[in-house]
């Protein structure tokens with residue numbers, strides 16, 4: 098049995114801890130806050146409750162697999178329900194596209210009907226072009242430990258392509274609105290599509306095929322389910338404890354120093370920004386975090402527009418309204434995310450785009466990008482794409498034996514599916530006790 102220390106109790110760290118404990122290891126998880134979940138959780142104020150971070154997840158199989166492989170299946174803990182439509186896009190020319198979830202033909206019809214005949218086919222062709230990419234990367238990288246010795250040249254070349262997402266989207270989509278739809282996930286995650294490899298476009302394929310899902314009552318409930326799961330698996334959870342560095346001897350990790358003392362370890366799973374640990378920092382010195390969006394949680398009352406789960410107001414700035422918060426009777430709890438040139442109050446910018454709720458605000462909580470990074474001691478959006486070599490920082494097994502990276506900073510991208518997959522791959526690499 099190995100002594101495993103997991104650093105960071107976000108979705109990445111808790112998922113790795115649950116899997117490794119089930120595999121028979123003795124696991125201790127160190128989390129600097131007084132709760133688990135990291136970006137997953139709730140903000141609560143005066144009877145209103147908003148998801149602090151994620152409000153939905155694509156690829157629900159990742160969460161289901163985690164629960165099944167670490168104990169009782171997800172259905173016994175939480176319900177996952179499809180989000181329909183997946184997202185409503187409102188463009189600057191006034192057109193509105195309610196994009197359906199999980200179906201190629203439904204997306205084709207919706208795009209044709211709202212953006213113009215023929216564009217539906219263009220969209221589904223663009224998305225389908227990523228089917229092979231998804232299939233290859235799933236097998237060699239996303240669901241299996243990457244190993245340059247066992248990967249064929251074509252797959253390695255795909256992952257290290259010079260072609261950017263911006264280039265592919267500009268080439269295959271002639272309609273500016275479809276381009277905005279295609280680039281939205283990347284931009285929302287804080288990246289410039291000119292620095293993102295083309296294969297990240299597979300996200301549209303994943304959403305189209307596997308749908309977008311949420312938890313009734315809020316994705317934040319996942320944090321409580323993970324906390325319970327770690328208790329059932331007898332993971333020792335040290336809350337209010339910060340890892341300050343790793344202890345390394347002769348190239349192998351031997352422990353973790355925390356602000357409350359030292360822990361011995363045979364294996365360490367780093368589920369935080371590795372730049373926060375002096376031993377690892379030099380190996381990721383050229384990386385930068387992807388900056389979170391401006392966030393504004395609004396507690397509303399009175400006569401409100403009936404919006405779907407997520408509405409995207411395209412333009413600069415791009416505003417995203419997520420409506421799944423819970424509110425006292427007759428009210429609504431929305432979260433507005435802002436990206437781009439947001440030089441005025443979020444609610445003013447929202448009103449300019451035709452959603453004016455300024456008179457209905459009962460309570461509001463603003464969380465700047467800086468607030469969010471300070472709260473979690475890092476960006477929940479992980480590493481910024483800075484071109485084709487960024488993947489090598491993410492792939493890099495750390496330079497020390499026994500140290501494994503998981504979470505948004507080590508995964509292909511931010512988001513619960515990538516983060517959850519990174520934990521599954523680390524558990525496979527480490528193997529049973």
Ligand SMILES: Cc1cc2nc3c(=O)[nH]c(=O)nc-3n(C[C@H](O)[C@H](O)[C@H](O)COP(=O)(O)OP(=O)(O)OC[C@H]3O[C@@H](n4cnc5c(N)ncnc54)[C@H](O)[C@@H]3O)c2cc1C
Pocket residue numbers: 104105106107108109110127128129130133134135136137149150151152153154155338339340341368369370373389392469472473474475476477478479503504505506510511512513514516
């Ligand atoms: C506003 C917002 C909206 C989002 N929306 C979505 C969405 O709709 N769908 C989706 O799939 N994803 C979404 N994401 C992304 C997703 O939430 C993250 O990618 C994911 O939760 C990251 O998990 P993580 O474990 O890697 O990191 P985090 O959640 O950041 O967890 C890291 C943890 O480590 C702790 N920590 C840091 N340093 C130390 C230390 N030195 N010692 C001990 N503990 C430490 C932190 O306190 C934190 O708890 C969103 C994120 C945000 C911020």
